[in-house]
Amino acid sequence: MAQQGKSSLTHPPQQLLRLATAGSVDDGKSTLIGRLLFDSKSLFEDQLAAVERASRERGEDYPNLALLTDGLRAEREQGITIDVAHRYFATPRRKFIIADTPGHIQYTRNMVTGASTADLALILVDARKGVLEQSRRHAFLSSLLGIPHLVLCVNKMDLVDWSQERFEEIREDFRRFAMKLDVPDLTFVPLSALHGDNVVHRGTSMPWYEGTPLLHHLEQVHIASDRNLVDARLPVQYVIRSHSRDFRGYAGTVAGGVFKPGDEVLVLPSGFRSTVRAIWAPGGKPVTEAFPPQAVTVQLADELDIARGDLLCRPGNRPHADTEFDAMVCWFSERSTLTPGATYTLRHTTRATTAEVRSLEYRLDVNTLHRDESAPALALNEIGRVRLRTRGPVLFDPYRRNRSTGSFILVDDTTNNTVAAGMITGPSLPGSRVVWHAGAVGRDERPSRGATVWLTGLSGSGKSSVAAELERLLVAAGRPAYLLDGDNLRHGLNADLGFGARDRAENVRRVGEVARLFADAGIVAVVSLISPYRADRARVRAAHAEAGLSFVEVFVDTPLAVCEARDPKGMYAKARAGQISGFTGIDDPYEAPESPEVVLRPGDGDPATMARSILAILTQSDR
Ligand SMILES: Nc1ncnc2c1ncn2[C@@H]1O[C@H](COP(=O)(O)OS(=O)(=O)O)[C@@H](OP(=O)(O)O)[C@H]1O
Numbered sequence: 001m002a003q004q005g006k007s008s009l010t011h012p013p014q015q016l017l018r019l020a021t022a023g024s025v026d027d028g029k030s031t032l033i034g035r036l037l038f039d040s041k042s043l044f045e046d047q048l049a050a051v052e053r054a055s056r057e058r059g060e061d062y063p064n065l066a067l068l069t070d071g072l073r074a075e076r077e078q079g080i081t082i083d084v085a086h087r088y089f090a091t092p093r094r095k096f097i098i099a100d101t102p103g104h105i106q107y108t109r110n111m112v113t114g115a116s117t118a119d120l121a122l123i124l125v126d127a128r129k130g131v132l133e134q135s136r137r138h139a140f141l142s143s144l145l146g147i148p149h150l151v152l153c154v155n156k157m158d159l160v161d162w163s164q165e166r167f168e169e170i171r172e173d174f175r176r177f178a179m180k181l182d183v184p185d186l187t188f189v190p191l192s193a194l195h196g197d198n199v200v201h202r203g204t205s206m207p208w209y210e211g212t213p214l215l216h217h218l219e220q221v222h223i224a225s226d227r228n229l230v231d232a233r234l235p236v237q238y239v240i241r242s243h244s245r246d247f248r249g250y251a252g253t254v255a256g257g258v259f260k261p262g263d264e265v266l267v268l269p270s271g272f273r274s275t276v277r278a279i280w281a282p283g284g285k286p287v288t289e290a291f292p293p294q295a296v297t298v299q300l301a302d303e304l305d306i307a308r309g310d311l312l313c314r315p316g317n318r319p320h321a322d323t324e325f326d327a328m329v330c331w332f333s334e335r336s337t338l339t340p341g342a343t344y345t346l347r348h349t350t351r352a353t354t355a356e357v358r359s360l361e362y363r364l365d366v367n368t369l370h371r372d373e374s375a376p377a378l379a380l381n382e383i384g385r386v387r388l389r390t391r392g393p394v395l396f397d398p399y400r401r402n403r404s405t406g407s408f409i410l411v412d413d414t415t416n417n418t419v420a421a422g423m424i425t426g427p428s429l430p431g432s433r434v435v436w437h438a439g440a441v442g443r444d445e446r447p448s449r450g451a452t453v454w455l456t457g458l459s460g461s462g463k464s465s466v467a468a469e470l471e472r473l474l475v476a477a478g479r480p481a482y483l484l485d486g487d488n489l490r491h492g493l494n495a496d497l498g499f500g501a502r503d504r505a506e507n508v509r510r511v512g513e514v515a516r517l518f519a520d521a522g523i524v525a526v527v528s529l530i531s532p533y534r535a536d537r538a539r540v541r542a543a544h545a546e547a548g549l550s551f552v553e554v555f556v557d558t559p560l561a562v563c564e565a566r567d568p569k570g571m572y573a574k575a576r577a578g579q580i581s582g583f584t585g586i587d588d589p590y591e592a593p594e595s596p597e598v599v600l601r602p603g604d605g606d607p608a609t610m611a612r613s614i615l616a617i618l619t620q621s622d623r
């Protein structure tokens with residue numbers, strides 16, 4: 001998934017939101033898309049007139065918005081491989097591109113293709129039916145594809161009498177499943193696409209709903225920081241030469257970070273260094289900076305031997321350059337299967353090389369998240385984890401960090417067909433040097449089920465007090481639990497770490513690893529750590545999702561003024577007096593969670609009461 005990045009961009013990144021929709025026709029997807037277009041007045045007069053005419057002809061007394069996407073549906077029913085359809089609409093705030101991917105079980109492949117660049121996924125469920133296997137599959141695929149924002153639209157609320165209770169039931173059911181996935185931002189909207197409630201306008205039917213209508217959320221959701229603006233990457237697509245003007249430029253699409261004239265760059269795989277002399281946008285206009293996903297031409301200060309497939313980055317921040325790595329792949333071919341030993345052409349950014357499937361580590365059941373380690377092959381629409389070895393080094397970042405330099409396709413050389421899409425998880429643990437020994441005890445064989453409860457918040461917010469109560473409650477109920485408190489761990493495991501951003505990241509990483517091991521062992525790890533950076537916490541969540549373990553993020557949302565008034569250790573006073581620098585909340589940042597499973601505020605009661613509310617959510621996640 002793209003990483004949080006900090007940048008001093010002078011122009012805001014393009015305000016375009018790419019949406020992927022998933023759901024079956026019956027869930028009302030066509031109607032919802034139609035309603036978005038209709039109510040946001042994005043329809044052309046003639047389209048509208050055609051819909052009204054067609055509705056009248058069918059004897060319907062309201063414009064049947066599903067007819068807008070009907071042409072598409074017809075093609076699909078005939079089995080034509082149109083796969084993914086794109087629709088465009090705009091409001092004064094944003095432009096939208098909707099990739100409409102069919103919801104049928106056969107279409108995992110289409111979702112992988114259609115949604116791979118999406119900023120946000122809309123998943124539709126029918127309020128009468130609730131969360132179905134298909135909704136889970138879509139949520140899983142969205143998280144696998146690294147789509148940072150997910151909205152569960154509970155549609156057809158009119159058919160359940162606008163019931164708040166039903167909505168909450170579905171929300172909790174879905175949230176329980178999503179806890180095991182890596183979904184950084186999850187939103188729920190109850191709506192009726194048919195009547196329009198909560199699509200563009202609020203309507204009057206669900207006064208109990210405190211959120212905003214869907215379109216408002218789509219207009220407001222913060223996507224600028226989803227882009228990776230940290231790791232500068234420019235895969236070279238073409239070398240542009242003009243002998244007459246003595247010019248040599250390197251053209252490509254920026255895949256990460258920001259490039260500016262004057263920046264020192266490193267060319268891979270050669271290792272040459274140079275400086276950016278100038279950058280041009282298409283059309284030849286010089287620009288002062290370039291960021292993803294702009295297509296640009298870069299001129300360097302030195303004459304170097306650079307070819308298509310090379311990559312420009314910064315000397316202190318390079319991608320992996322490896323011939324062996326692990327990836328999740330989705331198999332696309334009906335005619336063949338992915339089997340260990342087979343070779344394919346691997347296309348990655350602007351390079352191609354031969355890749356051999358060294359091993360199939362497991363096949364994943366997308367519905368249950370069960371891993372089948374004895375699966376011999378992957379068939380159409382199946383997803384699994386593989387280890388690949390390539391002839392030449394591949395310059396990659398893990399997909400979670402960069403969706404562009406972390407993805408690839410496999411092409412069958414005999415047919416020239418694309419047979420798989422892959423997402424690189426990271427370099428292989430060097431097979432010969434370090435081997436991961438799977439234990440002989442399966443998770444289900446352990447006497448208890450583990451999980452991680454992660455309390456984040458300012459110093460003095462109450463994390464330790466609540467965590468201690470939760471540990472006590474769990475143990476009293478006969479459930480193994482163990483408190484991992486930041487302060488305490490800094491006396492031992494993390495005694496070598498300070499409070500700079502890098503050390504805090506390492507602190508969070510280590511505690512996250514320990515928590516994951518505890519959870520795997522069947523223990524509830526109760527973590528109390530300021531953990532101020534969203535990206536660091538997101539990595540821990542991802543590591544849990546990867547291991548199929550529940551991760552419950554608890555935001556202890558006590559305002560700074562309250563924490564400062566409590567000041568149990570006198571730290572705030574010292575920080576204000578300038579005796580401590582880089583203190584969280586005073587002169588160091590705290591990034592609040594965007595969608596934690598639990599939020600605790602000062603009015604929510606004493607620590608024991610708060611702990612009980614966490615326990616209730618945790619118990620749900622066990623089901
Ligand atoms: N500069 C600075 N910033 C924040 N906190 C500081 C700092 N220096 C020391 N302390 C004390 O260390 C405790 C926080 O440690 P953590 O390991 O939870 O911090 S972090 O997650 O790595 O940010 C925290 O304890 P709690 O009050 O229990 O949160 C502080 O008392």
Ligand SMILES: Nc1ncnc2c1ncn2[C@@H]1O[C@H](COP(=O)(O)OP(=O)(O)O)[C@@H](O)[C@H]1O
Pocket residue numbers: 457458459460461462463464465466528566568602605606607610
């Ligand atoms: N729910 C609560 N209501 C009122 N005071 C609280 C609550 N939770 C904690 N406190 C008080 O706030 C102070 C800081 O709590 P602590 O758990 O040490 O915070 P943290 O671990 O986040 O630094 C303590 O004095 C504690 O008694």
